[in-house]
Amino acid sequence: MGNNKVTSNLESLKALSEAARCAEEYISGIREQRVSPSSLELAELERLNSSLPNKGQDAQQVIADLHHYASPATVASTGGRYFGLVVGGSTPAAMGASILNAAWDQVAVLESSAPSAIYLERIAAQWLLQLLELPEESSVGFTTGSSMANMVCLAAARNRQYERMDIDLARTGLAGAPPLRIVVSAESHVTVHKALSILGIGKDQLVKAPCDNQGRVRVDTFPELDETTIVCLQAGNVNSGHFDPFKEIIPMARAAGAWVHVDGAFGLWAAASPKQRHLTAGVALADSWAVDGHKWLNTPYDCGVAICSEAQMVHRVMTTQAPYLQAGVQVPPKDMVPEFSRRARGVEVWAAIQEMGSEGVAALVERCCGFARQFADGLAKLGFEILNEVVLNQVVASINDESALQQIVRIVQEEGVCWFGTTVWQGRVALRLSVSSWATSAEDIALSLDSIRRAMEQVLEAK
Numbered sequence: 011m012g013n014n015k016v017t018s019n020l021e022s023l024k025a026l027s028e029a030a031r032c033a034e035e036y037i038s039g040i041r042e043q044r045v046s047p048s049s050l051e052l053a054e055l056e057r058l059n060s061s062l063p064n065k066g067q068d069a070q071q072v073i074a075d076l077h078h079y080a081s082p083a084t085v086a087s088t089g090g091r092y093f094g095l096v097v098g099g100s101t102p103a104a105m106g107a108s109i110l111n112a113a114w115d116q117v118a119v120l121e122s123s124a125p126s127a128i129y130l131e132r133i134a135a136q137w138l139l140q141l142l143e144l145p146e147e148s149s150v151g152f153t154t155g156s157s158m159a160n161m162v163c164l165a166a167a168r169n170r171q172y173e174r175m176d177i178d179l180a181r182t183g184l185a186g187a188p189p190l191r192i193v194v195s196a197e198s199h200v201t202v203h204k205a206l207s208i209l210g211i212g213k214d215q216l217v218k219a220p221c222d223n224q225g226r227v228r229v230d231t232f233p234e235l236d237e238t239t240i241v242c243l244q245a246g247n248v249n250s251g252h253f254d255p256f257k258e259i260i261p262m263a264r265a266a267g268a269w270v271h272v273d274g275a276f277g278l279w280a281a282a283s284p285k286q287r288h289l290t291a292g293v294a295l296a297d298s299w300a301v302d303g304h305k306w307l308n309t310p311y312d313c314g315v316a317i318c319s320e321a322q323m324v325h326r327v328m329t330t331q332a333p334y335l336q337a338g339v340q341v342p343p344k345d346m347v348p349e350f351s352r353r354a355r356g357v358e359v360w361a362a363i364q365e366m367g368s369e370g371v372a373a374l375v376e377r378c379c380g381f382a383r384q385f386a387d388g389l390a391k392l393g394f395e396i397l398n399e400v401v402l403n404q405v406v407a408s409i410n411d412e413s414a415l416q417q418i419v420r421i422v423q424e425e426g427v428c429w430f431g432t433t434v435w436q437g438r439v440a441l442r443l444s445v446s447s448w449a450t451s452a453e454d455i456a457l458s459l460d461s462i463r464r465a466m467e468q469v470l471e472a473k
């Protein structure tokens with residue numbers, strides 16, 4: 011045992027220092043690396059695909075090979091010029107904490123299994139509620155992302171609405187239960203639909219609330235509500251970045267006995283900024299919220315947060331009990347999220363907030379919003395039509411010629427200076443930009459606009 015201990019520690023140290031060396035090389039070159047890999051770099055991945063190895067290999071060599079072949083074929087999303095999906099980078103302290111967290115390798119089930127990690131998650135939870143201005147007694151569960159956070163919150167919503175009908179779902183199950191009324195925004199994110207479907211609520215059961223041309227639900231045509239209703243609103247439309255009118259809808263829904271859930275994967279972070287907070291006015295009156303760490307807070311993947319004002323409801327749905335699981339004083343993570351064994355994702359949340367402070371988080375949000383406006387102005391000068399009101403970090407823009415637009419986007423992606431994709435917004439094919447990274451600078455936006463201009467000239471000259 012003694013000798014084995016020495017060897018295993020030594021091997022770990024060698025692998026770790028090799029990983030640190032490789033990561034350092036990767037990070038120091040990230041701003042020069044193509045944002046999406048070339049076909050050659052992708053082809054090189056083959057070198058990692060041997061037949062199933064019979065014999066093991068030296069850990070240090072495993073890391074070196076990983077870096078050599080896989081690092082060049084990554085998307086340089088931490089470099090500041092990746093504008094696809096909604097993707098944050100990883101702040102320095104959050105990335106460092108993630109490495110330390112890996113070294114700890116804690117199973118964050120119970121206080122006894124991960125004391126410091128769970129302690130940090132509790133602090134991070136309190137800080138999150140303060141930053142987002144949400145009720146302080148809420149339960150806060152750290153999930154893999156907003157998909158799972160939506161599911162946790164909607165599971166609590168579903169069971170609560172059934173409890174009101176004297177149906178204990180945990181005992182009886184869904185079979186035979188009368189259907190709930192599920193009102194979703196016509197613009198709800200696909201993961202809300204997935205969460206509902208996993209929870210036994212099908213597409214035919216959904217009542218869609220019509221939206222305006224910014225993707226906000228309309229108050230005047232909002233569907234009827236009652237005490238069997240769950241309402242799904244959103245903070246931050248995945249295309250336009252816009253917000254539902256919480257101040258009008260939520261009090262009305264709550265008065266009717268409905269449960270209101272808000273999918274705020276990235277948009278809820280507007281609440282952390284004095285300049286953007288007006289967009290989330292009234293959101294704190296909802297019953298539950300899903301938000302991501304890995305998007306706008308710029309913690310590493312993966313990290314979402316399920317927040318529920320009726321903490322006991324989440325605990326009732328997620329609880330697990332067995333004689334070998336000694337209860338602590340507070341509700342353990344295993345009773346706030348679906349996972350039992352889990353990584354303490356809140357550690358990186360703690361580190362990012364400790365590093366930035368509330369002022370730094372506000373500045374990050376405001377900086378990204380400013381860059382989105384810079385993008386929109388630049389695109390308008392190039393002759394694009396901006397299809398959304400740029401109220402947050404999202405820009406949707408188009409030109410009249412759809413095939414030319416597709417060509418422009420493809421040329422930009424191939425050039426590798428920046429990366430973004432296309433979407434369909436209000437029936438029109440458009441390019442879609444999301445500015446969500448702490449690493450993005452004004453120069454990155456200028457370089458990206460140059461790349462778009464070059465692609466545009468190339469496409470229009472060829473006509």
Ligand SMILES: *Cc1c(COP(=O)(O)O)cnc(C)c1O
Nearest residue numbers: 155156157199201248273275302
């Ligand atoms: C990204 C996103 C989700 C899903 O979140 P994940 O963290 O990817 O699981 C849900 N809703 C909105 C609005 C999003 O932008």
